[in-house]
Amino acid sequence: MTADGTVPGGVIAHGTLEGEPGFLTAGVVAPECGDARPGPDTVYDVASLTKVVATWPLIGSTGIDLDAPVRTFLAAVAAEAPGGQVTVGQILAHTTGLRADTRLDQYRGRTEDLAALICGEDLIAYPGAGHRYINRGFILAGLLLAQATGRRLDDLAADLWTSLGMTSTVYGPVARSSRVAPTEQRLAGTPRLWGIPHDDNAALLGGVAGHAGVFTTTADLATYATALLTGHRDDTELGRWLARSMTPQAAIEPGIYRGLAWIIADNGQVAYHHGFTGTSLYLAPATGRYLVICTNAVYHHQDNRTRLTPLRDLALKAITAEP
Known part of the structure; x- marks a missing residue:
């Protein structure tokens, strides 16, 4: 997907709650970042993953x-x-x-x-x-x-992320650097959005919103996924919340349902969510597997996110496959 210009680059994390995550990388962070290649610690604007990384928990x-x-x-x-x-x-x-x-x-x-x-x-x-x-x-x-x-949303979220060991997850804005993936150029001849939320409405709220505004890394999302899956296995409060949230609440399309925040598939065995910028998080509690995708697919044009559909379909197929 880097070769055809869909994305400048990206990172995929995969693993189980029992082991260390594996990472696959491709391309560059962005042309503005020179030859810097993306990696587990590259910071991405995860857009609507904010819903399941901040607001939902x-x-x-x-x-x-x-x-x-x-x-x-x-x-x-x-x-x-x-x-x-x-x-x-x-x-x-x-x-x-x-x-x-x-x-x-x-x-x-x-x-x-x-x-x-x-x-x-x-x-x-x-x-x-x-x-x-x-x-x-x-x-x-x-x-x-x-x-x-009685507390700010970003303060609440920061305490949560700290407790889970997510040391690179924050509400924006974040400082521009080669570790931070730029997103879209809104007007020709002007700088790209870089370190500030791609979502206009989150930006109007100062970068702190319930629907968007979080910046994080693939490594932190792998840490988060592991915490959710471990909690599910050990029947912790967080795990019980995940289990409750995987009960279908409304039909989206045949075989696909909305739980509480998460999209539910594979007969209730998989929960996942996407972010507009080109991010995804998949969980399979029954098998203890997870998969994370982080890209800045809106770098070239917003329509490029639709070209992620084959990758997202493959990710869902992989997470639902028999172990």
Whole structure:
């Protein structure tokens, strides 16, 4: 995929909870980084993997009631606000019925609380009626985590990652260097996005959001995957949260379901999630296997991410194969 220009380069991590991860690398970090090759410690903007690396585990660890409406946690949301009735569980399952386009830029100049603005919009479907991938729900989840705990989302996440040994995982921005993979050039003749979130809405929130904004390495994602799989095996709180989250909540397509945040496949045996920039994380708790993909596929053009489909399909096939 580097030869045909789909991505400048990338890293794949694979392994089991019993051993050290293996890494496959290809290409370069980016032309701006000279001949620097990507490796386990190359930092990538993982985009929507933020949902399962930050927001999802934090909701599980704080014991937030999944059946509670978001207005329970968000003081600025009026009781009659359409989105106030949406539950935390519906956010994780992408069944909220909230407005589908994220477009926080439309609120520029408004003085109302962001949660009140989001929840004040008319719903596009009845909550719980069906699956539709909506970032606004996870933005609300990030806001309610902060209000429910009295702490910033990035502080909560930093403590979680430290406890798991994820020493290179942070909310952006991060300093530009040859260890950090640039993403997209938005305007000809201008610098690429490099160390700041590719997601416009996360950028508007200062880089800290429930749906996007995390930067991490393939090595840290392998550490995270190992922690989740070990917790599942040992029946820890984190492992029980993963098991609960792998129960299908809504159908996406035949054989593919949404659990709590994760996509569920292979008859409920595999959980995975993708990031818009060109990242993926796959878990197979029954076999103790995981697979991580980190690329900056949006480097050339946003449409290049669709060219990752064959690689992602192969990854899913590999993780579901008989050991």
